[in-house]
Amino acid sequence: MIQLSAVSKEFTNRKGTVRALHGIDLTAAEGEFVAVVGRSGCGKSTLLRLIAGLLPPSSGDIRIGGLPVTGPRREVAMLFQRPALLPWRSVLDNVLLPVEISGLPRAEYRDRAVRLLTTMGLDAFQRRLPHELSGGMQQRVALCRSLIQRPEVLLMDEPFSALDALTREELSVELQRIHLEYAATVVLVTHSVDEAVLLADRVVVLSPRPGQVRTVLDIGIPRPRSLGHDVHRTELARLSAELHELLLSGGG
Known part of the structure; x- marks a missing residue:
């Protein structure tokens, strides 16, 4: 590979x-x-x-x-030391960011984003902003973002x-x-x-x-x-x- x-x-x-x-x-x-x-x-x-x-x-x-x-x-997705989440976007919107950047239909990936967040124990935090999360939770969001396009x-x-x-x-x-x-x-x-x-x-x-x-x-x-x-x-x-x-x- x-x-x-x-x-x-x-x-x-x-x-x-x-x-x-x-x-x-x-x-x-x-x-x-x-x-x-x-x-x-x-x-x-x-x-x-x-x-x-x-x-x-x-x-x-x-x-x-x-x-x-x-x-x-x-x-190919990359996860950095810092989560680098956009502070004005919700958790769900941060996960969907690569989809938007790639010009892909957001609606087709929304369910996948929700599933990833659920898998990471973040289902109840979809609408929260990054500053409302702990450091570990923010990195979980970043990991979901890395996986959203099935790299x-x-x-x-x-x-x-x-x-x-x-x-x-x-x-x-x-x-x-x-x-x-x-x-x-x-x-x-x-x-x-x-x-x-x-x-x-x-x-x-x-x-x-x-x-x-x-x-x-x-x-x-x-x-x-x-x-x-x-x-x-x-x-x-x-x-x-x-x-x-x-x-x-x-x-x-």
């Missing part, structure tokens, strides 16, 4: 050239959940923006579904990092369920090793800048997963420890 071949990205400013990523080879199969971890500045978010078509690569090839990525595409690919840039630990874990459980239900290919950038192990089929570890793929760790644990009282918690803890060691030894 997603294929990156020898992808590099450089940024040039008055002070010179900064190489953010170098020689990235990476694939994500259809329906797979891939997490990307690494230390700050290693190019994780840049990698996500390249896949989304928001930035062009300096060299290399990026394809989704066999087609070259030359810009944003309707079948084949969902890119997530640290979507839970601004939330408290309990809300993060609750949303991680919700995201597992959403992934199983909608079967989109997901690439998640996160600073949280525990979050990566909890959610992903594979975890990609990037080296310090310029970011390169140092290793890819398979997470062969059945879903649903939990960091609490889970029959697989020993294996989850072992994988988390392995990732921590990789990052501390210069792997991210």
